[in-house]
Amino acid sequence: MRVTADRELCVGSGACEMLAPDVFEVDDDGTVHVLQDEPDDPDPVRQAAQQCPTRALSVEE
Amino acid sequence: MSVEAPIPPAEVDLATVDLSDRDWWVRPPAERHAALDRLRAERPFAFFAEPEIPGIPAGPGYHAVTRYADLEAISSQPAVFCSGRGAVSMQDVPAELHEFYGSLISMDDPRHAKIRRIVSKTFTPRMLERTLDSVRTVVDDVLARARATAEANDGAIDVVADLAAPIPLRVICDMMGVPEADRPGVLANSTIILSGGDPELIENDDPFTAFLTAGMEMAALMERLAGERLADPRDDLTTALVRSEVDGERLSHQEIASFFILLLVAGNETTRNAISQGLLTLSEWPQERARWAADPSLDRTGVEEVVRWVSPVTWMRRTATQDGEIGGHRFTAGEKFLLFYNAANRDPAVFADPQRFDVGRDPNPHVGFGSRGPHFCLGAHLARRELQVTFRAVFEQLPDLEVTGPPRRLASSFVNGLKRLPARLGGTR
Numbered sequence: 001m002r003v004t005a006d007r008e009l010c011v012g013s014g015a016c017e018m019l020a021p022d023v024f025e026v027d028d029d030g031t032v033h034v035l036q037d038e039p040d041d042p043d044p045v046r047q048a049a050q051q052c053p054t055r056a057l058s059v060e061e
Numbered sequence: 062m063s064v065e066a067p068i069p070p071a072e073v074d075l076a077t078v079d080l081s082d083r084d085w086w087v088r089p090p091a092e093r094h095a096a097l098d099r100l101r102a103e104r105p106f107a108f109f110a111e112p113e114i115p116g117i118p119a120g121p122g123y124h125a126v127t128r129y130a131d132l133e134a135i136s137s138q139p140a141v142f143c144s145g146r147g148a149v150s151m152q153d154v155p156a157e158l159h160e161f162y163g164s165l166i167s168m169d170d171p172r173h174a175k176i177r178r179i180v181s182k183t184f185t186p187r188m189l190e191r192t193l194d195s196v197r198t199v200v201d202d203v204l205a206r207a208r209a210t211a212e213a214n215d216g217a218i219d220v221v222a223d224l225a226a227p228i229p230l231r232v233i234c235d236m237m238g239v240p241e242a243d244r245p246g247v248l249a250n251s252t253i254i255l256s257g258g259d260p261e262l263i264e265n266d267d268p269f270t271a272f273l274t275a276g277m278e279m280a281a282l283m284e285r286l287a288g289e290r291l292a293d294p295r296d297d298l299t300t301a302l303v304r305s306e307v308d309g310e311r312l313s314h315q316e317i318a319s320f321f322i323l324l325l326v327a328g329n330e331t332t333r334n335a336i337s338q339g340l341l342t343l344s345e346w347p348q349e350r351a352r353w354a355a356d357p358s359l360d361r362t363g364v365e366e367v368v369r370w371v372s373p374v375t376w377m378r379r380t381a382t383q384d385g386e387i388g389g390h391r392f393t394a395g396e397k398f399l400l401f402y403n404a405a406n407r408d409p410a411v412f413a414d415p416q417r418f419d420v421g422r423d424p425n426p427h428v429g430f431g432s433r434g435p436h437f438c439l440g441a442h443l444a445r446r447e448l449q450v451t452f453r454a455v456f457e458q459l460p461d462l463e464v465t466g467p468p469r470r471l472a473s474s475f476v477n478g479l480k481r482l483p484a485r486l487g488g489t490r
Contacts, residue, residue: 011178011181011437012177012178012185013437013438013441014181014185014186015437017185017187021186021187026185026187029178030179030180031181053434053435053437055137
């Protein structure tokens with residue numbers, strides 16, 4: 001699995017970071033940074049992509 | 062003890078339902094939900110006239126969006142359905158006014174995105190982890206004071222004044238660095254700003270003036286605090302706000318003041334009502350209360366279910382920027398839509414057995430913090446954290462809490478609020 005974030009779309013809700021804190025971090029600029037672009041545990045990352053309020057995360061399986 | 066049993070109401074006559082009438086919103090929740098259920102099933106874009114407010118001409122009316130799918134579709138297309146013409150009032154009010162009171166809520170991109178980024182830096186889950194201890198301290202202290210109040214009053218307390226109001230007020234004021242002496246004023250003014258014009262909360266029966274005065278007082282407090290923090294920075298959100306820049310641009314004093322109002326008001330009232338209405342709901346569903354109290358692993362889903370069930374903010378508005386069609390409804394530019402989160406949160410197309418309060422409900426894709434799109438609640442993590450800590454602490458420290466009478470409901474279409482909820486702590490001598 002590969003995950004990417006569109007920081008133009010991101011509004012920094014932090015929903016992804018709540019679900020997968022090892023993979024996502026809302027940074028000092030108020031938008032998300034992907035800490036692991038090939039995450040070990042795919043489930044919370046899929047959930048995060050689904051729950052992102054602005055659909056800023058893309059997951060390639 | 063069950064005060065307002067969740068029994069299914071008799072058939073509702075839609076001809077008597079006016080979502081613009083604030084007095085309709087004090088009717089029992091079961092009756093309101095029966096009406097929303099019928100609207101969702103039969104008239105998913107029902108049209109309502111706008112209420113008259115002295116000083117503001119009534120506009121053309123709005124469509125009440127009650128289906129989850131339509132609400133999500135509108136919310137996720139901010140370019141077609143904008144917020145900048147007013148998101149928190151049915152009427153079109155002057156732009157300065159709704160920006161002042163709504164801040165980010167009533168803005169569109171790119172301005173919205175810029176300002177939101179300044180703030181989302183402060184509201185990240187990681188930042189909140191650091192405030193967790195202080196939330197616990199606040200909750201423990203408020204609960205201890207409630208116990209003392211009960212001891213001095215034959216066990217009687219008011220859930221709103223003694224538990225639900227002080228917790229979020231203290232948390233948000235701590236984060237903002239509001240001095241103790243200014244906090245009663247913040248509580249009073251935020252109550253007026255979100256009173257929905259409820260006559261019981263407004264002196265002199267002049268909601269518009271009361272509303273403006275409350276806003277001015279909050280802005281004056283912010284001016285003072287902003288000045289103090291510029292001169293003497295501290296580790297609080299106000300300092301972060303006065304010093305932060307987006308693309309080399311600082312927030313204006315007015316932007317800071319209106320953002321401050323948003324945080325104080327939104328951070329107070331919504332959580333307050335989730336706590337008070339949540340405790341009321343648990344008294345009506347004693348088996349769910351017992352199940353949650355016995356199992357801390359339900360804290361996460363329990364809180365989500367409280368937010369779904371209560372839907373503390375009833376609606377936000379969007380305005381069409383162009384002609385189009387949505388969910389079978391043809392619309393023209395300028396048409397207004399009110400997104401009824403409380404109705405979407407009981408949509409049987411999404412939630413199994415939606416009229417059942419289930420503290421273990423999972424998944425629970427409720428829209429109590431808003432639906433998809435850039436306006437998703439900025440304080441969702443903070444609210445979740447406060448609510449999880451509060452309900453767990455109530456189960457542990459106030460296991461003898463019993464609701465003893467009917468609540469006094471806020472007469473507002475916008476906020477699902479309680480003004481009072483009598484209770485007693487039975488273990489108090």
